Amino acid sequence: MVAANPEIPLARPLVSPSIVTRLHGLVVTVDHKKLGLMYIASALFFLVVAGLMASVIRLQLALPNNNIVAPDTFNRLFTVHGTAMVFFVGMPIVAGLSNYLVPLMIGARDMAFPRLNAFGYWMFLFGAALLFFSYIGAPGLSGHGSAPDVGWFAYAPLTGRAFSRGNSTDYWTLCLLVSGIGSLSSAVNVIATAFGMRSPGMTLMRMPLFVWMMVVVSAMMFIVIPPLTAAQIMLLIDRFLGGNFFNTQSGGSAVLWQHFFWIFGHPEVYVLMIPGFACASEIIPVFSRKPIFGYSAMVGATTMIAFVSMGVWAHHMFSMGMTSVGNTFFMISTMAISVPTGIKIFNWLATMYGGKIRFELPMLCCLAFLFQFLIAGLTGIMLAAVPFDWHLTDTYFVVAHFHYVLIGGMLFCIFGGIYYWFPKATGRMLNKTLGLWHVALFFIGFHLTFDTMHIPGLLGMPRRIYTYDPGRGWELLNLITSIGVVFQIVGIACLAWNLIRSLRKGEKAGDDPWDAWTLEWATTSPPPEYNFETVPPVRSARPLWDLKHPEDPDWKYE
Amino acid sequence: MQFNIRSSRAMITRALFMFFALGLSASPVFADGASSVTNIFKPDGPPARAIFDYTMLVLAVCAVIFVIVVGLLVYTVTRFRHRREDDGQEPPQVYGSNQIELAWTVIPIIIVFVLTLVTARTIAEVQNAVPPPKALKVTVVGHQWWWEIRYPDLGVVTANELHVPVSDPAQPRPTFLKLESADVAHSFWIPQLAGKTDVIPNRDNSMWIEPVTPGTYLGNCAEYCGTQHARMLIRVIVHPQGEFENWVAAQKPDSATDTNLVAAQKPDSATDTQVKAGRDVFFSTSCVNCHTINGTEANGKFGPDLTHLMSRQTLGSGAALNTPEKLRAWVRNPQNLKPGCYMPDMQLTDEEMDQLVRYLLTLN
Numbered sequence: 001m002v003a004a005n006p007e008i009p010l011a012r013p014l015v016s017p018s019i020v021t022r023l024h025g026l027v028v029t030v031d032h033k034k035l036g037l038m039y040i041a042s043a044l045f046f047l048v049v050a051g052l053m054a055s056v057i058r059l060q061l062a063l064p065n066n067n068i069v070a071p072d073t074f075n076r077l078f079t080v081h082g083t084a085m086v087f088f089v090g091m092p093i094v095a096g097l098s099n100y101l102v103p104l105m106i107g108a109r110d111m112a113f114p115r116l117n118a119f120g121y122w123m124f125l126f127g128a129a130l131l132f133f134s135y136i137g138a139p140g141l142s143g144h145g146s147a148p149d150v151g152w153f154a155y156a157p158l159t160g161r162a163f164s165r166g167n168s169t170d171y172w173t174l175c176l177l178v179s180g181i182g183s184l185s186s187a188v189n190v191i192a193t194a195f196g197m198r199s200p201g202m203t204l205m206r207m208p209l210f211v212w213m214m215v216v217v218s219a220m221m222f223i224v225i226p227p228l229t230a231a232q233i234m235l236l237i238d239r240f241l242g243g244n245f246f247n248t249q250s251g252g253s254a255v256l257w258q259h260f261f262w263i264f265g266h267p268e269v270y271v272l273m274i275p276g277f278a279c280a281s282e283i284i285p286v287f288s289r290k291p292i293f294g295y296s297a298m299v300g301a302t303t304m305i306a307f308v309s310m311g312v313w314a315h316h317m318f319s320m321g322m323t324s325v326g327n328t329f330f331m332i333s334t335m336a337i338s339v340p341t342g343i344k345i346f347n348w349l350a351t352m353y354g355g356k357i358r359f360e361l362p363m364l365c366c367l368a369f370l371f372q373f374l375i376a377g378l379t380g381i382m383l384a385a386v387p388f389d390w391h392l393t394d395t396y397f398v399v400a401h402f403h404y405v406l407i408g409g410m411l412f413c414i415f416g417g418i419y420y421w422f423p424k425a426t427g428r429m430l431n432k433t434l435g436l437w438h439v440a441l442f443f444i445g446f447h448l449t450f451d452t453m454h455i456p457g458l459l460g461m462p463r464r465i466y467t468y469d470p471g472r473g474w475e476l477l478n479l480i481t482s483i484g485v486v487f488q489i490v491g492i493a494c495l496a497w498n499l500i501r502s503l504r505k506g507e508k509a510g511d512d513p514w515d516a517w518t519l520e521w522a523t524t525s526p527p528p529e530y531n532f533e534t535v536p537p538v539r540s541a542r543p544l545w546d547l548k549h550p551e552d553p554d555w556k557y558e
Numbered sequence: 559m560q561f562n563i564r565s566s567r568a569m570i571t572r573a574l575f576m577f578f579a580l581g582l583s584a585s586p587v588f589a590d591g592a593s594s595v596t597n598i599f600k601p602d603g604p605p606a607r608a609i610f611d612y613t614m615l616v617l618a619v620c621a622v623i624f625v626i627v628v629g630l631l632v633y634t635v636t637r638f639r640h641r642r643e644d645d646g647q648e649p650p651q652v653y654g655s656n657q658i659e660l661a662w663t664v665i666p667i668i669i670v671f672v673l674t675l676v677t678a679r680t681i682a683e684v685q686n687a688v689p690p691p692k693a694l695k696v697t698v699v700g701h702q703w704w705w706e707i708r709y710p711d712l713g714v715v716t717a718n719e720l721h722v723p724v725s726d727p728a729q730p731r732p733t734f735l736k737l738e739s740a741d742v743a744h745s746f747w748i749p750q751l752a753g754k755t756d757v758i759p760n761r762d763n764s765m766w767i768e769p770v771t772p773g774t775y776l777g778n779c780a781e782y783c784g785t786q787h788a789r790m791l792i793r794v795i796v797h798p799q800g801e802f803e804n805w806v807a808a809q810k811p812d813s814a815t816d817t818n819l820v821a822a823q824k825p826d827s828a829t830d831t832q833v834k835a836g837r838d839v840f841f842s843t844s845c846v847n848c849h850t851i852n853g854t855e856a857n858g859k860f861g862p863d864l865t866h867l868m869s870r871q872t873l874g875s876g877a878a879l880n881t882p883e884k885l886r887a888w889v890r891n892p893q894n895l896k897p898g899c900y901m902p903d904m905q906l907t908d909e910e911m912d913q914l915v916r917y918l919l920t921l922n
Binding site: 070071072075149151155156157158162163248249251252253254255288289290291293294295296297319320321323324327328331332335336338339342343345346347349350352353354355356357358359367370371374375378381382385386387388389390391393394395458459460461462463464465466467468469472473549552554557 | 598608619620624634640650655658684686747756759761777779785786
């Protein structure tokens with residue numbers, strides 16, 4: 001960039017600074033927009049890394065008795081893939097989106113605690129660095145490197161000193177501890193910002209649903225990350241101080257770990273999924289040209305999901321020998337969660353009903369999301385159905401289910417969010433042709449891989465096996481599953497190229513390319529460091545609608 | 559790997575059909591369409607059958623919901639798409655309706671309520687079954703990465719292959735399993751016979767099976783348990799009426815071993831000399847520290863009991879079929895067939911190998 005863009009004269013020096021100055025600027029920044037984009041960029045980078053790990057896993061499983069990676073290498077791959085995808089892709093994308101958008105959507109200057117915000121980002125990045133560094137440093141100074149191989153939920157006592165020698169498990173523990181601190185600081189910031197810094201007139205029930213959902217997610221993080229941290233500390237005590245929390249050889253309890261982990265682990269699914277809902281709840285109304293149907297029902301349903309999700313964790317443990325009463329309780333609570341989830345799906349449908357749906361890229365992603373999330377919800381009911389789950393748990397059916405939730409559900413919404421807000425963040429549109437290739441290829445690849453993946457589970461294929469013998473009807477299904485990965489890789493490559501290219505050459509976006517209604521579209525694209533010169537008056541949930549349609553504003557109907 | 563074009567096309571068709579059948583109906587295509595023998599839709603015996611019947615109900619409910627919601631989605635998207643000839647006006651702005659919200663809250667609640675009732679009944683039916691007096695009792699112990707199988711009432715110990723009698727519906731004879739672990743968490747799962755139950759150290763779990771068709775049923779360890787989780791397979795051999803007792807008799811500690819000993823101690827041919835030499839190899843190396851052979855001084859507990867090794871179908875918990883060639887390859891270096899397993903390469907010479915395998919082949 002040689003000269004400053006004449007349309008965005010503010011806060012831009014005439015000569016672009018050197019790369020060192022710019023990197024230094026990133027290191028010391030406390031600007032919520034820069035941090036948000038750093039979160040998202042790091043998360044997309046780890047998405048590619050962990051995605052390539054998954055590709056090696058699928059290469060190994062494409063054919064029976066394949067020998068591409070050794071068993072231990074395979075076990076490390078799925079452990080690091082799972083850990084990285086949940087903690088270093090999902091969590092930072094959530095943090096990044098909320099960082100970038102929450103202040104803009106409520107008309108604030110920045111997050112409530114900018115320095116804490118920067119601290120959170122760096123804790124996340126160091127956590128991720130610890131995980132990947134384990135490949136080089138894990139067994140300690142004398143040994144050869146190796147990453148953790150205990151699975152992403154690391155069931156005791158496999159993590160004990162007796163079964164996990166060296167330090168690979170310690171790297172795993174520490175990377176979660178460190179990044180957990182980052183997630184908590186980001187969560188406290190979102191809540192403080194949303195509750196304390198809304199522009200005049202924006203009551204809680206006029207907050208964009210995106211902000212509402214991020215507030216709920218942040219509150220959930222407060223409740224669920226401490227048990228995870230506690231469990232990690234107990235594990236460290238077991239491993240280094242001779243504790244016996246999980247050491248079954250000295251009377252410890254393997255089941256205790258499972259409870260601790262899933263008290264975190266299940267709400268975590270919603271911590272990742274609700275931000276997807278948040279994107280969809282902004283995108284679907286704008287591209288249907290109607291307000292969200294049942295705003296207060298959506299807020300209520302989100303809160304319900306958050307509460308109920310705290311009481312369902314043991315549905316991950318139906319096969320571990322709970323009493324029939326325990327199994328029945330967690331079956332009921334798990335099935336109950338489908339009610340608020342159903343309310344959301346129906347509200348999105350009703351928002352589209354009677355609208356004029358514009359099939360732009362963000363909307364296409366959200367339509368794919370609706371279809372896929374419905375299936376993910378239905379397989380979720382199958383997994384909540386305890387006797388059925390006795391078969392399905394720990395098989396490829398469950399693997400297909402949660403990838404359906406996190407890719408078919410969350411990631412498609414995130415893609416939608418990227419297409420929707422990229423113009424705001426950069427001032428440039430993403431290329432539509434490349435975008436269509438990305439969405440189409442990824443959609444095809446996703447369905448080839450994960451639709452097919454359900455069936456080996458029904459045919460008795462357990463998860464986390466590094467290979468299998470032919471003859472059980474798994475061969476072709478696994479081959480198709482692996483072929484789908486090729487489409488996904490090409491699709492992601494299209495997205496990456498589109499992001500890089502459009503940053504420089506994309507069509508100019510203008511302030512409000514989608515004719516949208518929330519406050520972030522009232523400022524320039526990209527927004528100046530101080531966000532708003534003047535914040536428009538807020539008299540309803542859609543302040544920009546009110547500005548654009550003074551003859552029929554929303555606040556008349558509130 | 560080579561594909562026969564016609565059969566792979568048939569498999570694709572079948573896979574697609576199965577995928578849609580999953581969404582659409584409780585069709586019996588699963589029962590006869592699949593070649594797999596670990597198919598959960600081919601149940602055998604009461605616990606598996608109860609789960610199967612219940613599963614079909616759940617699938618049917620889910621299929622109905624799927625069709626309705628996808629129908630609504632497709633209708634909405636096509637009917638209310640933005641059209642070229644549009645006048646540029648915004649559509650009517652609708653904010654919500656409490657009656658409609660109530661409807662799509664209450665209807666799912668009713669569905670969930672009915673499902674929970676049926677589920678609770680099936681849970682109790684399977685989980686709270688009381689063993690009849692005739693039930694066979696077996697203790698299964700999970701090890702990294704093999705299964706120890708003990709019949710406390712019969713005094714029999716074996717590994718990796720669970721032998722049970724067939725159950726006659728007129729005179730049920732289920733098998734109740736007590737599940738224990740020697741090290742980390744495992745999970746015992748024979749898809750055709752029952753759902754899985756985890757095998758957790760320091761915890762007593764139990765489950766039951768009641769196969770009504772003789773045959774061999776396959777399964778895997780279903781909880782990740784370390785390096786060789788993939789090669790921790792289980793076989794259940796269901797004996798026809800009356801034959802289970804014969805198997806028990808053949809497995810009794812004192813039945814076969816004596817003849818081994820006699821053959822080994824009083825060699826009367828070249829073969830027997832080799833067997834005796836092999837026996838010496840076995841007892842002069844650390845094999846005895848991990849393995850038990852009844853009636854001898856080998857009483858290690860870390861590895862599988864070898865007393866009736868040759869009566870088993872597989873080696874290394876399903877790592878290879880139990881043939882003399884594979885047995886030789888296994889003893890030569892177990893790390894080739896099952897990398898990471900706890901049995902080391904004993905560094906034997908070729909001659910010692912031949913002798914040892916000859917000896918092992920007599921353990922039947």
